[in-house]
Every structure is written in structure tokens, then in C-alpha cells.
Amino acid sequence: MADEQTKEAKVKITPRGEDFPRWYTDVIAAADLADYSPVKGCMVIKPYGYALWETIQAVLGARIKETGAENAYFPLFIPEEFLRREAEHVEGFSPELAVVTYAGGKELDEKLVVRPTSETIMYDSFSRWIRSYRDLPMMINQWCNVVRWEMRTRLFLRTTEFLWQEGHTAHATHEEAEGKVLEMLEIYREFLQDTMAIPVITGAKSAKEKFAGALQTHTIEALMQDGKALQCGTSHDLGQNFAKAFDITFLDDEGELRHTWQTSWGMTTRLIGALVMVHGDDKGIVIPPQMAHVKVVFVPIWKSDEEKAAVCEAARGLAGEMDVEAKIDDRDLRPAWRYTEWERKGVPVRIEIGPRDLANDQAVVVRRDTGEKTSVAQSELAAKVTETLESIQRAMLDRALAFREANTRDVDSWDEVVALMEGDGGFARVGWCGDEACEDRVQEETKATIRCILGEEPGSSRLCVVCGKDSTHIVMLARAY
């Protein structure tokens, strides 16, 4: 038995309660998800982290295709002039742009922006592709990298370059476009809930927080264990803003030329950060079974070579009977270090099997989420594992939901908002008069923002938590990443 720890097992994980941001960084290192790169703000997504992204691409990608959107690929570079066509859009993105000024050995006549998002380059094509109402709706999705120059970066949550999917649709009517915005928001909500075991609240952004160039932005927001919110995906009603800027018109069924109504929507590698911060514990990440690349790992235990041969053979036989693929970790390392490594990597189920288990025709099933250990007869192991995986998936969602509920409060006084945001954080459900001055004051004095508008309620008895006037909206406040 080699007396050497693996690199994952060597990382010391700071407890969450001591320093949450350090815990986050430690956990990513301990699970070997990602690494810093020599390029400012860019990260290297390592294989174990990239496998999570591949699961997101597979599951969410299939759901997006089911809505009728087709995948395509548009250029990385955007002529600077394109961005300028939509005034709000260029204003919103200008500070974050990376620009190619030099290529093929000489200065470029027209500078090229590295895409921060693809509305403009796609809609230039849309303006040529769309002629008649028969071409509508046009629904295109793209999986790609984008670049937004960020000052303060953090692995997965905010990086200069990130990976995402961006969907773009064009419709004949505003009503249909609005329907699409909400349809995609619901697909995002379901994906987070059913696959990532992350409960989210949905709603509209305030005018101040909406996407640059949109009429309205809808968002899904999740609550992290440190009481901060994380925006996990957005779906934008672009109205006719870009259709007018790029002259995207169609002949309707009465032969009249009209501008299209458009939407765009996206989710990013940030979701991996959400997974870490919603489910992780002081031992490392915890991956919901539906997201896990490695769902089950056998850790055989032995003292002699003969024992090793016997327990490994038994493990291989049992693994072969599983409904899911199981990994067998037969490395010559102490069992405790192998346990630690798979705990750090968040594998949902570990199965320990040693000579004594073999003698008793049993194995020990260990749940990653609770640490619970159960001895199981070998004949029942496959069924027990399937059941345990389902149970873990449900339990993780339930726990995350319970945490969010416990940390979502109806608040009616300004002092309480201030105290809450300086204390445990979480969501504060409050009344808002709709005035941007009140919104600004929230941010200035509590560092919280309006995460989303839950609904409008004209004539509500609730008052604006900031100014005390009648409220027109119920909104969720939180500090956020």
C-alpha cells in the first residue's frame, strides 16, 4: 500500500462557517474542477469540471432541441459597427469588450470585437434569412465561448471568458415572443430543479437590471449557502429593438412588411459554481446523481494481494449488475484516502467492500449527501443503489428548498432589511414603489439588489420598504454574486 495521498486529498478545505469564499476556492481545487490560468480572469476547466458542463450540454441541449430550436454556429468576431447599432446594447457592453485591432500581420481597418453575446452578429444574418411569415418563428441556439472583460473574477462565477448557450428567436407577434421568453424560463427552472436539484425563484428584472437592449429580462435566481443569491439564467424579451436596428422584416400573410419580435436566453458555466455553493459541504462538493459523471464508486479494501484479487473481482461482478456504470477504485492507496478523494469529488454513492463483507455476502453503501452507511446483502445491492441514487436526488432538492425557505423572509421595515443583509442574508420579500431612487438606496445602503420582481400588485396594502409609499411591486431583495 503506497503511503502517498492523492493531490485531491492533500488540499485542505476551509470550513464554510469560517470563510465561505475560501471554502469555495478550496472545494474547487479539492474536486479538481478548474484551475487558474496565466491569462487574467480566464480559467482552465479541468476534466472533472468539464464533465459537469458536458452533462449540462446533453440534458439542457436535448430540452432546447425539443422546443424546436436548432443549433448553429456564428462567428466569434463582431464588427464594432454592429454593436453600435443598438444604443443601449453598446452602452451596456462597451466597458467589457476585448478588441482585435491587429491580424494577419497588420492593423485592421475595422476593429473586431470578441463576442460578449451574439445578438448583433446573428441578427445581421436573420435580416437576410427572414423574408416571409413562413420563415417564422426562427429559433437558433448556439453553444460557444464568450468574452466579457471583468475586473474582479472568480472561478466559474465570473470569468473573462466563459462557455454558454445562447438561444435567439424571431417571431411574427409580440405575444408569441413573450410566450417564448416564459417557455424558456420554465425550461431553465425545470432543468435546475430536476437535474441540478437547485430550486429557483423566477421573475422579471427591474428596468435598471435588465439586459442592455431588451424590453424586459426574466431571471431565475438561486440562493447559495452563504445567503447570497446567484442569477442562474436569463430570458429576454427584446421587443423590436434589434429588428429595427438590423432591419429584420417579413411579409405577413396579408403582404404587409413588418418587423419581427425577438427573444434571447442563455445559461453559462456559472451553473457549476451554483452547484458547488448550493450543495457542497465541509468535505467537498456534493453532486446530484443526475449531474454526476461518476455516480457510484467501489472502494475495495484489502491487506494482502490475495484479498485484493478477491474483493476486486467481487466488486467487478457487482458493478456489472448495476443499472448505472460504476467505477472501481483499486489503486494501491489506503482506503481512508480513497474515501476522502471521492467525497471531495462529490460522488453520490460509495460502496465499500472488504474481506469480511465478502464472507458475509454483503457490501456497505455510503451516501455522500448524509454520510449514512448501510450494510446491504450483495443480492440486493443493485436495487439498493438505484433506490439510493433516486433518494439522494430528491433529498438534495428538498434540503436546498428547505434552506431557501428558511432564508426567505417577508420584511416590512427598512431597519430589518438593513439588519438582515448585514447578518444572515437570504431573500427579503418586500414591497417596492417602482421608483429607481428607492432601488438605488437599497443597493447603496445594504449592498443588496432587486433580484427579481415577483409580481405587480397595484393597490396592494403593502408599502414600499424604502420610502413607505404605496407599493406597486412585490420584489425579492438579496445580496448577490
Add this chain to the structure above:
Amino acid sequence: MADEQTKEAKVKITPRGEDFPRWYTDVIAAADLADYSPVKGCMVIKPYGYALWETIQAVLGARIKETGAENAYFPLFIPEEFLRREAEHVEGFSPELAVVTYAGGKELDEKLVVRPTSETIMYDSFSRWIRSYRDLPMMINQWCNVVRWEMRTRLFLRTTEFLWQEGHTAHATHEEAEGKVLEMLEIYREFLQDTMAIPVITGAKSAKEKFAGALQTHTIEALMQDGKALQCGTSHDLGQNFAKAFDITFLDDEGELRHTWQTSWGMTTRLIGALVMVHGDDKGIVIPPQMAHVKVVFVPIWKSDEEKAAVCEAARGLAGEMDVEAKIDDRDLRPAWRYTEWERKGVPVRIEIGPRDLANDQAVVVRRDTGEKTSVAQSELAAKVTETLESIQRAMLDRALAFREANTRDVDSWDEVVALMEGDGGFARVGWCGDEACEDRVQEETKATIRCILGEEPGSSRLCVVCGKDSTHIVMLARAY
């Protein structure tokens, strides 16, 4: 019945014999594979073309994972200084670089190159990740976009930005690395042959044509219908060049510090161009069943609404019995225009079914590759379609192979080489003395290049086709894209 052609049916396809390059461009438009973009040299890959790339990613991606390589993601941007560390590498790539000089509202202190390939950025990480022989072999693959500033571009074949996979491995010994180079070359060869029905020849590149920074480059080369060769994939033996430039070292099992031996290998969206030029005909592209997103399309034929209801219902029932997913094209367009569209899109099998077929319990199966039509009893349709798809896949490879064999000639005289390259083209198998002067003369006087070295044969009786001295190599010459 609407009297309107689809956009695909409207494109006029220039016959191959009249103007091959125009035929190529027409066919891409007629099949709706890609579109030019407003950014110089960049293309938009449209959904029908991107579906081909998704098949490549799925099939080749699975094969790459089976070799033990893991997917990861490295930054798009590379510090300029990294490229300079390997002298040949920077010399080879410098003329093609796109450079970000301005970002986040200010001039960058260090310019960032948009990756033309990722050796340097990946090996910087490798130098931190690799410590001991236990970390080897390290095998990483990445699917991403890369940028090489090209003067003369052509859809899929040569574009400023393209998509690819790039595999990078590090090994303890040169022997092991050499084995990996050939293993990946063989995986590429098999993929092209078995999935894309494209036969290829394999061999080493001459020193002049090898990858900038490699000891040796191996290549797979296919022959297009115009007699030109297309390099379809390469696998590089990097020796210790990059290991020394990036100080990638490991402690071997005797505790000695040594540099790793490395390989890299890649295939790109150019493969879609190969598919068009190997299999297409004057009616459009022809997609091998293994590559086809839509393998089977039903085109129901009717005159009245009642007939439409009946034939479409029958088509749906028959489609449900198929082993593969079948599309039903029930658009209100003349059958001839629907036929034309699916021919242009290269769908392997079309099934025509009209009222008379219904009365006779039959349907008509039409092969895209040969145009052959067969009436088939409905009870036998599913089996017939499965068999026909297999037959098409085989026949397409056989035809491509026969074409290549017919256009591969052993040539022993210089005049014959000149005449061949100015005439029908194809591969000329010739002796070469190994002298770069002779290689240069081939290129200058015939516009052909050494596509690959088939083998070394010291003491061969064959003479160098250029200078008439003893040859040391048998090589394939061809004009190439």
C-alpha cells in the same frame, strides 16, 4: 398546393464538370449548410451543416474518450510571450495571428493572441500538473474554436475561424508517444472510412510540410472529385520540443527528473467540405447514412385534402415501424419540389407514397446515391429501409475508393508528373530522393506538393522522379486544397 419553391430548390447548381469550385459553393447553398458572414473569412454554420458537425462530435468524440483522453477547456487567449517560447512554432503561426490589444476600455500591457492552436496554453498547465511518472500519460482533448488569419478563404475548407478538436498528450517515453501518434491517426482513418465513407491514405509529412514545432507530422489525405487532395487530419510527434520550452518534467520511477514526450492531433470543420467534395453530385450533396441527421424522409403525394389525410396517416404509421427516425414532409408544395429539396440536402433514402401506392399496399423507396427507385410492399418497408441504408453506406465508400484507385498512378517520369497535374490530377506515387530542392521544384512547376511519405525504402530501385538520383522515399504527390 402552394406554387412556391423552397429556397433550397431555387439555387441553381453548376455542374461539377463545368466549374468545380462554383459547384462546391452552389451545393453548400442548395443544402443550406453555411453562409458567408460580414466578418472577413468567417462563416456562419447553419443548422443543417452544424448537425453534421454534431455527428462528428458525437461519433469521433466517443472514440477519443475510449482511448482514455478526457475533455477539458483552456482559455481562448494566449499571452504572446508563450508563443515565442518555441522558435519554429512562433515562426509558423506568426503571419496568421489575430491579436487583442485593447480590452476593458484600455490598451493591454501584454497583447493576447486568439488561439490558433493550444499547445502553448495547455503545456503551461501541463508543467504545473505533471510531477511524477504516476501523472503520465496525461491525455487531454478539447473541442473549441480557433482562429488563423487566412488571405484566401473558402467555406469549410479554409476559414479564418474554424471549429475543431485538439488532443494533447504527454508521455514518459518517446516510444509511447510515437505509439499514440499512430493510434490517433488510425482512429481518424477509421472514422473517415466507417462513418464518413471517405477512404484516406496515411503517412508522414515531409520536413517542409510538418507542423511548426513538431519532430514529425502524420497525416490522412483524401482525394476529392476534382482530382485534388485534401488533408483531413494530422497527428504530431512533438518530441520534447514543447516540454523543454515549457519545462514539463516528471520524476521517473528511479527518482530522476526528465522531460515528457508529447503529441497533439486534430480534425476540423473542414471535414464537412471533404464530405461535400467526395460524395456530392450534380443534384447536391450526398450524405452517408452514418453521418445523416435525417436518414429517411417520407414525401407523401396527394391531390385532395382527403388523399392528403390518408397518405400522411399511412406515412406516419410506416415511419413508426422504422429502426431509424424518419421525417415526414407534408408541406403543401409540389412533390417534385420536395424531391428536389431532399436531394439537395443529400438525405440517403426518400420514400414516396401516393394514393395508388396506398391502394397497392406499397411505397416507393428512392436511393439518393444512385437514384434507383424500388416499389416495396408496406409490410417489408422497414426491413428494406434498414438494408438500403447499410447498402448505401457501403456503396458510397466503394465508389469513393474506386475513384481514388482509378486516380492514383505510379509515375516514373517527370514529364508524366507535369502532364498529370495539369490534366486530371489525382495522386501520383513517385520516388523521391529526400532533397528539399526536388520537393520545391515539384511545387513550383506542377503546383502539386508531397501529400505524404508512404514509406522509406533505402536501396529501392526506383529513382527520384525529379532529379533521377536514387530515391529514399516513396511519396504521394497531388495538388491540394
